[in-house]
Amino acid sequence: MEEFLGLASLLTGLPSLKGVDQASVEGRMARDYLRLLKEQYGPGFDALLTIYRSVAASPDPLKSLLQDPGFDAEPVTTAARQIVNLWLLSQYGGGPGKLPDQDGGFYEKGAVWPAIKAHPIGFSHLNYGYWSSKPTHE
Amino acid sequence: MALFSKYRDHTYDFDVVIVGSGVAGALAAWKLSRYDDDYRILILEAGDNGINEGQRVEFHHAMDRQGNRGDMFAPYLEVASRTMVPSPEKAAAPKPAPGQPFAEKYYDYGDTPDTFRAGYNRLVGGSTWAWRGNCPRFLPTDFRLKKEFGVGRDWPIDYDDLEDYYVEAEYELGVSGNHEELDGLFGAHRSRPFPMPGQALTYSDQLVKARIEGKKVGDTTVKVTTTPQARNSQPYDGRPACEGHSNCIPLCPSHAKYDATVHLRRLSRSRNVELRSGCVVTLLSKDDKGHVTRVHYRKWNAPGMPDTVVTAPIVVLAAHAVETPKLLLMSNLANSSDQVGRNLMDHIQWEVTALFEEPVYPFRGPQSVTAIESFREGKFRSQRSGFRMTIGNDGWGRAGSPAKIIDELLTKKVYGPDLLSQASHEITKMIRLSFSTEMLPSPNNRVQVSSKVDDALKLPRPLITFGVDDYSKGGLMAGFEASKSLFQLMNATLAEATPPVQDGKLNWNTAAHIMGTCVMGSDPKDSVVDGWGRCHDHENLFIVGSSVFATGATANPTLTLAAITLRTAKAIHRQLRHGHHNYALV
Numbered sequence: 001m002e003e004f005l006g007l008a009s010l011l012t013g014l015p016s017l018k019g020v021d022q023a024s025v026e027g028r029m030a031r032d033y034l035r036l037l038k039e040q041y042g043p044g045f046d047a048l049l050t051i052y053r054s055v056a057a058s059p060d061p062l063k064s065l066l067q068d069p070g071f072d073a074e075p076v077t078t079a080a081r082q083i084v085n086l087w088l089l090s091q092y093g094g095g096p097g098k099l100p101d102q103d104g105g106f107y108e109k110g111a112v113w114p115a116i117k118a119h120p121i122g123f124s125h126l127n128y129g130y131w132s133s134k135p136t137h138e
Numbered sequence: 139m140a141l142f143s144k145y146r147d148h149t150y151d152f153d154v155v156i157v158g159s160g161v162a163g164a165l166a167a168w169k170l171s172r173y174d175d176d177y178r179i180l181i182l183e184a185g186d187n188g189i190n191e192g193q194r195v196e197f198h199h200a201m202d203r204q205g206n207r208g209d210m211f212a213p214y215l216e217v218a219s220r221t222m223v224p225s226p227e228k229a230a231a232p233k234p235a236p237g238q239p240f241a242e243k244y245y246d247y248g249d250t251p252d253t254f255r256a257g258y259n260r261l262v263g264g265s266t267w268a269w270r271g272n273c274p275r276f277l278p279t280d281f282r283l284k285k286e287f288g289v290g291r292d293w294p295i296d297y298d299d300l301e302d303y304y305v306e307a308e309y310e311l312g313v314s315g316n317h318e319e320l321d322g323l324f325g326a327h328r329s330r331p332f333p334m335p336g337q338a339l340t341y342s343d344q345l346v347k348a349r350i351e352g353k354k355v356g357d358t359t360v361k362v363t364t365t366p367q368a369r370n371s372q373p374y375d376g377r378p379a380c381e382g383h384s385n386c387i388p389l390c391p392s393h394a395k396y397d398a399t400v401h402l403r404r405l406s407r408s409r410n411v412e413l414r415s416g417c418v419v420t421l422l423s424k425d426d427k428g429h430v431t432r433v434h435y436r437k438w439n440a441p442g443m444p445d446t447v448v449t450a451p452i453v454v455l456a457a458h459a460v461e462t463p464k465l466l467l468m469s470n471l472a473n474s475s476d477q478v479g480r481n482l483m484d485h486i487q488w489e490v491t492a493l494f495e496e497p498v499y500p501f502r503g504p505q506s507v508t509a510i511e512s513f514r515e516g517k518f519r520s521q522r523s524g525f526r527m528t529i530g531n532d533g534w535g536r537a538g539s540p541a542k543i544i545d546e547l548l549t550k551k552v553y554g555p556d557l558l559s560q561a562s563h564e565i566t567k568m569i570r571l572s573f574s575t576e577m578l579p580s581p582n583n584r585v586q587v588s589s590k591v592d593d594a595l596k597l598p599r600p601l602i603t604f605g606v607d608d609y610s611k612g613g614l615m616a617g618f619e620a621s622k623s624l625f626q627l628m629n630a631t632l633a634e635a636t637p638p639v640q641d642g643k644l645n646w647n648t649a650a651h652i653m654g655t656c657v658m659g660s661d662p663k664d665s666v667v668d669g670w671g672r673c674h675d676h677e678n679l680f681i682v683g684s685s686v687f688a689t690g691a692t693a694n695p696t697l698t699l700a701a702i703t704l705r706t707a708k709a710i711h712r713q714l715r716h717g718h719h720n721y722a723l724v
Contacts, residue, residue, distance in 0.1 A: 013555035062554040081548050084557065089541055099541045112540050115558045116565045118501035121384045122201050122391060128371070128379035129338040131503025131531070 004034050007052045010062050011080055012087045014111055029106045033086045036104070040092070041082055044075030048083075051076070088112045152180045153714060155433045155450040157419045157465070159183040160264020161696060162683035162703045163456030164401035165310060169707035171408050177714065179411045180448060181402075184461075185261035186219040186416035186439050189399040197267075198391045210268040210388045210650070214261060222438040222594050223418055226257040226460075244599055246588035251605035255648035256484045258458050262415050265458065265650075266397035266696075268388045270505060271368040273313045273697035274526065275304055277515055278325045280691035287520040289609065290578045291481075293688045294660040294669035295705075297326060303701035305330045308366070311396040311700060312374045315366030324515040334371045336364035336507075337380065340531045342498035342569060343508045349628045355620050358512050365509045365528065368396035368696070375400065382503040384532065416440070418595055422453060422469040422679070430471060430679045436595055443595070452678050452710055456703075459652040459685035463585045464600050466656070466666075472673040477666050479586055481579035481654035482602070483690040486610045487647045488638040489572040490621035491534040492630035497566035501540075505532040506572075513573075513620060514692050522612025523576040526692040527620070530570030536647065537634055540565055569630060573617030574649050575610045576692050585655050606644055613692075614638035614646065651695050656685040671706035678713075682706050 001022075008030075009017035020026045037045045051071060055064035070076055082092045082100075088111045090104035108120045117135035119125065154170060156163045159181050167179050187193060197213040211225070226244040245254065258265045278297035283290035305328075308315075317331035339347070347362040354360070369386065370379045380394040390397070405411045416439030423432040431449050455462045463479040466472045510527040518524070533539065543561050552560055577583075588601040618638055625632055638645050659665025662674035667686050673679040682703040684695040691698075 011553050011557075013553070013557050013559075066551060066553060080553070081545075084544070084548060084553070085541075088544055088558070091541065094545070099539070099545055111558065112544065112561065112565075115562045116501065116540065117497075117499055117562075118384070121501055122198065122389075124381045124383045126382060128381065131340045131382045132338045132344070134341055135499055135502070 041079040044079030152450040156454040158456035164398040168401040173711040182417040184223040254604035256650040263398040272694040274693040307700035311368040314371035463655040480581040482583040483653040485574040485649035491633040493567040525573040525617040533568035571621040575613030653684040653687040658686040670709035
C-alpha cells in the first residue's frame with residue numbers, strides 16, 4: 001500500500017497521498033483503487049511499480065520515472081493514466097483520446113475540483129448565489 | 139357538433155386522453171384539471187420510471203458513471219424501459235460511410251442529406267429530464283416571418299395572442315428573469331414581471347459583461363442580459379432556490395429547476411387524473427361516427443404485453459415532434475394536407491471557445507446564466523438566420539471537460555506537480571460562446587414511418603430525412619464571426635475556432651429542439667392544426683408541443699410550447715364545456 005501511495009503521489013503531484021490515514025475515507029479510496037488497478041490493469045500496474053521501485057530513491061524520482069524506457073510502453077502507460085484518473089476524477093477507463101467512463105466510486109473526492117476551485121459537478125453543497133463571488137480559498 | 143353536446147358523456151372511458159407526459163402533456167392535464175376537477179383525464183406514457191425523490195437520487199448518482207459528463211442521456215440509460223421504448227440517445231453519432239450501419243439505436247435515416255442529431259427522452263416527465271431550463275420568449279416577428287422577411291411561414295396566431303399565456307407559463311414553470319431587461323425586446327412587450335428575479339450573475343458573467351457591454355459588433359450594440367430560466371432564484375412552488383450544482387443538463391439534483399414531474403406530482407393527487415406508464419400508443423382510430431375517439435396502446439410492462447383500447451371525446455397528442463407525427467402517419471389520420479411529419483426543424487448550433495485573460499472560475503453555479511439577445515433580429519433575416527448567443531459557465535462545454543484537459547496533458551506526458559498546476563491554469567480560464575440559429579420550415583425535412591426497421595414492440599421506427607439549409611448556415615457563420623469579435627473585445631485568446639462552414643463541410647451541434655412536423659396554420663390545405671392546436675381534419679383531436687411550431691425562431695422552444703399548450707387547454711375546455719368549437723381565433 002505504501003508503495004502504491006508513493007507512486008500515486010509522484011504521478012499526481014499530490015503530496016498528501018503519502019500520509020493517507022488508513023482509517024479515513026482516503027484510506028478506503030486507496031484500498032479500492034489498489035484492488036481495482038490490480039484487477040483491471042494488473043500487468044501494467046505491476047510493471048509500473050517495478051519501475052517505481054527502481055527510481056524511488058533517485059534525486060528526482062518523477063523525472064527518472066518518466067524517462068525510464070519502460071514507462072512509455074504499454075500497458076505501463078495506461079496503468080499510469082488510470083492512477084491519475086482515479087485520484088483526480090475517481091474515474092477510469094478510456095485511453096489517449098478516449099475519456100475515462102467508469103466510476104471509481106469516490107467521484108466527489110476527485111482532486112481536480114479543489115484544484116480548479118470548484119465543487120464536483122453535480123454536488124455543490126453551497127447556497128444560492130455563491131457563484132457570483134470569486135472563490136475565496138485561493 | 140353532436141359529439142360534445144354532453145361533455146360528461148360516460149359512454150366514454152375518459153373525457154380526455156393525453157398521449158405523452160412531458161411538459162406539454164403534463165401542463166395540458168394540469169390546466170384542464172384546474173378548469174374542472176371533474177374532468178376524467180388519462181395520460182398514457184411510453185416510458186416507465188418513478189418521479190419521486192428516490193428516482194431523482196438514483197438518476198443523480200448514475201451521473202458518477204458518466205465519465206466525461208457530456209452525455210445528456212447518461213443518467214437515464216439504465217432505465218429498463220429504454221429497451222422497449224428506445225430513444226435516439228445516440229443520434230449525434232456521425233453519419234457512417236455508405237453501406238455501414240448507423241451507431242444510433244432508434245432512427246432510420248434512409249437517404250438523409252444530413253444526420254438529424256436531436257434526441258429526446260421517452261420517460262415519465264419527457265425531455266424535461268434533460269433540459270437547461272432556458273425560457274426566452276419568441277419575438278413578434280417570429281410569428282410572421284413570411285410577411286416580414288419573405289421567407290418561411292406565418293403562424294395563424296401572433297405574439298399578442300400568446301402574451302397572456304406566456305405570463306401564465308412563466309408562473310406555472312417558475313421562471314426567474316429580469317422584467318426590465320427584456321420588456322419590449324424587439325417589440326416583445328411583457329405585461330407582468332417574472333415570478334422571481336433573474337439568476338445572480340456568475341463571476342465570469344461579470345468579467346465578460348464589463349468588457350463587452352455597450353460595445354459594437356458590426357452594426358449591433360451588445361447588451362448582456364440574464365436569460366429567463368425555469369430555475370428558482372428563490373424558493374418557489376415548494377422547491378428550493380438553485381444551489382449551483384453546475385449540472386442543469388442532464389439533471390438538477392435539488393429540483394430548483396422545473397421539470398414536468400412538478401405537474402405530474404401535483405396531478406397524482408387529483409382524483410380524476412390517471413397516469414399509466416409503460417403504455418405505448420400504437421394506433422388512433424375512429425368510432426362509428428367518424429370521430430377519433432379510440433386510443434390503442436400496448437402495455438409492455440405487464441405480463442403478456444396486453445393491447446388495450448380506451449375511448450374519450452377529446453384526444454390530445456403530446457408525444458413530441460417525432461413520435462406524434464409517427465403515430466398520426468401510422469394511424470392514417472390528420473394528413474389531408476400531406477403536412478404531417480414535414481417541416482422538421484432543430485436549432486442548429488455552434489460554439490467558439492477561448493481562454494480569458496484571468497481566471498473566470500467556471501463550473502461554479504448554473505451552466506449558463508446570461509445571453510446576448512442583440513443578434514436575433516434585423517433586416518438580414520430575409521437572407522439568413524439571426525442567432526441567439528449564450529455565455530457559458532461550464533468551461534468549454536462539449537469541447538473540453540476537466541477530464542479532457544487532463545487527458546490531453548497526460549498524452550503530453552505531463553505528470554506530477556505540473557499536472558494539476560497546468561490543468562488548473564487552463565480550466566479556470568475557459569470561456570465559451572454558443573449560438574443557436576433558425577432553420578426555415580421545409581417540406582423536405584420530415585419524419586416518416588420506416589418500412590425497414592422496427593423496435594422491440596415490432597412498431598416501425600421513425601424514418602428521418604433532414605438537411606441543414608443555407609439560411610441557417612448563414613446565421614452560423616454570422617455567429618462565428620460575432621463570437622470572434624466578442625472574444626477580441628474581451629482580449630481573450632481563441633482556443634478552438636473551427637468555422638461552422640469550412641470547405642463545404644458543415645460543423646454543427648444539435649440543440650435538441652425538435653420542432654415542426656404538425657405545423658399550425660390557417661389553411662387546412664397547408665397545415666395540420668389550427669391556431670388552437672386542433673387538427674383541421676378531426677375536430678376532437680388536438681396536438682400540443684413544439685410539433686405545432688410553424689417556424690423555429692432562435693429562442694429555446696419550451697416556454698412557447700408551454701404557452702401554446704395553455705391556450706390549447708382553454709380551447710379543449712370550451713369544447714368540452716360548451717359542446718362546440720366554433721369560437722373565434724381571438
